[in-house]
Amino acid sequence: MFAVLGQGGMGRVLLGRSPDGRLVAVKQVHPGFAHDPGFRERFRREVAASRMVSGAFTAAVMDADPDAPTPWLASMFVPGPSLSEAVAAGGPLPQSSLGYLAAGLALALGEIHRAGLVHRDLKPGNVILTGDGPRVIDFGIARAIEGDSELTHTGAIIGSPGFMSPEQARGQEIGPASDLFSFGSLLVMAATGQGPFTGSSTPHTLYNVVHTRPDLSRVPEDLRRIVEPCLAKSPGDRPDSAWVLRQLGPIAPAAAPWPPPVPQLIDTQQAEMRELLNPPAPRRSRRGLYTTLAAAAAVLVVASVVVAVNLPQRPGPAPAAASAPPSGAAVTTPVNPDPLGPDNLRRVDLCKVLAGWEAPVLGALTASSPGRGLDCLYGALNLGIGPRLLEGVPAGELEGLPLYTSTFGDSCAAAVPVAGLQSVVLLTEIRGALSSDEKCTVVKAGLGEAVRRIRAGGHGRDMAPQSLIGLDPCTLLPPERVVRLIGPVRATVLEDLHQCVYHGDDIFRLTVEQGYPPHGPEQAAAGGVVPVEVGGRTVYRDERPSQGSPACVLTWQHRPMSERLGENVKVTYERGSRKTMQQACAKAEEVVSALLTWLPKP
Structure with a gap:
């Protein structure tokens, strides 16, 4: 039995059980990517590279199918709260726990880098605290740093702003040293409850990452001497994970490596798992899903037959602190990489997209009336972003996307969905004097051209800082x-x-x-x-x-x-x-x- 745990820009995450009875997490890729052969090839390479990672402090990849109609990646389910949840529930970790965390992460990064990978998105949400140490999860966006460079190109930013490296923030080539910078940032957050570069907005945070020297005065001295060189702005000045382990020295074993809130969260999650696997007879309608499970599986993965269910909420209100990530999470929301996703479309100036295009019937287009919101009028043709079409009907595909059309009233409109938003579309519309056939010909052609141009880039808004x-x-x-x-x-x-x-x-x-x-x-x-x-x-x-x-x-x-x-x-x-x-x-x-x-x- 599986549960839908969440949905993001790259796809959705399911919790399930493999044929041999083990719990797994399944990451299904968003349909918007599935039609792209280039994405499938990148995904295939990432899966192959991820399978080379082993070690006690990572979550093993169990299976995958890059060629499935909806590609998926299956990994071992790792029980336990994320570092984000742990800090939200109990505050910064004590110094003894910080040593366990640092050692486990350094060992995990060593395994990842030996496999020829760069994690690229090491952040509090991708570190799970289990009863015997931390686990690094989410290799879904890791890229092999050896081999064909055509699949990894400079200029693509993948990561979470508050924990990425300066070179990553600039869109430059990255290597293992980038993960060591993220490692240093993550330890500061664990020690203080606050990321070292968190700003009031994503641009502010990225500026801090690239230019600002962080305040480490609240980091314990023993940890500070490790963190400081990891946060060097130049990759060449940072140490590797082996140096970190040497500086940490032997970590004495302990029966309880984490502060009390973490075992409590683990116990709660295990109780929820037992209820999920052995559900009682239903007594009333129950909705929602487990917050703790969603965090633990937020990036993982499986095959088998998938049955989506709503998990029951436990009786009584959840503790407020346990439901919120720590400071800084507001600027580390995963970015939707699809050019037709909201993160890119917010920065697109629709009045630049179709400028100069030779439209059927209408000729060369010029923006005549920028709208107050998300639309622009090119003479008779309107290009906009808005709610789904009134009386829209499926009309096949356009540039690999589902196409919907509407001939409501004296207008003809065409629309394709915005990736990651269920009820929002990119649309073109014409009202007025043209014949119905001419209007529909123009809106379809205009929408196809808009999709191609947005994917190609180069139509950014002129925005003040x-x-x-x-x-x-x-x-x-x-x-x-x-x-x-x-x-x-x-x-x-x-x-x-x-x-x-x-x-x-x-x-x-x-x-x-x-x-x-x-x-x-x-x-x-x-x-x-x-x-x-x-x-x-x-x-x-x-x-x-x-x-x-x-x-x-x-x-x-x-x-x-x-x-x-x-x-x-x-x-x-x-x-x-x-x-x-x-x-x-x-x-x-x-x-x-x-x-x-x-x-x-x-």
Whole structure:
């Protein structure tokens, strides 16, 4: 029996049992990659290289099928909390535990590097704390550093910003020394609860990685003399894992290598596993999935027949601390590498994509009216990103992607899905005078050209350093801060490119949008917008009746973009059944106050 544990830019993760009865984790590659022969070849190479890794401190790859309709990779399931969870639950690790952690990671990296691999994404979420030491997981994005260089090319950034190396942040070639930099950053986080380079945004964090010398004053002295050379900006100045082991010296065995919260998390997970493998007769509808299991298997993998299920939540509320990653996690969200995924599309200027293209019937296109949001008008043709088409019907494939069309009213529209977002599409649309056949011919051709050009790159937005438009809205607040604000979070959902929704006892939405300022003449004319002072900043509360669930809506302009338009941030706090509107607005103001301390200064 299997459980769906999570879904990300590269695909989804399943928990299951192999034919010989062992628990495994299965990583299924996103269908958007499966049609690309180049990706399959890279995946095949990664699997072959990963199978060469062995050792007590890694998770063994058990099986894989790069040629399956949906390629998959199966690895041994590793029980235990991630380092992120452990630090969130119990704070920084004690000095004795730091020695075990450092030694285990150094041994794991030694095995990985001897196999000719670079991990490329060593971070707290990819380290599992088991009863007898740490385990390094996720070789799904490791690349062989020997052999054909055509499959590993300079310029592709793979990793997590808060824990990547300077050369990785620059998109340069990387080697084992890059993993040693990540190793040093990870130890700082384990020792202090905070990554050494964490900034207020992803660009800020990357700048720190490349240019800033970290403050190591809170790192124990014995560990600092190991960490400091690992964090050298130049790869040639960093030691290797063998040097780390020599500096650590013999690690004395101990019955309990980790602080008490870690064994407690392990016990909880084992109890959940027993319940999963021997489920009681159902008494009521139960939804959700185990937070601890999701973290432990978040990158792994299996074959067999897959039966997706919803795992039951244990009775009673989960501890808030255990559900949140440590400081810094807000800027280490895995990046969706698909050019048609949200992380790339946020940075694409749609008014550059089709400029100069010779469209059927319409001729050479020029952007005539940049939209306030995610759209651009090229004369009669609109190119945009938005919700699924009204009355859209399947119409085959376009550039390897599912195509949907709609002829609603006097318009014809065509759309392909945005990778990783279920209800968001890249679309073209024409309304008006052309015949129905001409309109549909133009929108299909225009959409195909847009997909090709976006994949080719070179159409980036011109964004100020303080801009929020290019950032994942789910990274603007650290997860542990969200938990402190609204309590345990059952799900964090990226609903579209610029809106993140947090589901707990209450629901709040965080939206970044381009539009008129909330205090501008357009809003004044509409009425119902009231200024409120929050954290020394004037924000605007929308008191107009809500069309959906009762909610308190607070908006402010983060920075102006032109005389009339700017980047606005909107917090929508939906009132739960136990809250008055006044209480909901008080919560919304707490969220705004927290955001104002984390966002880059305009």
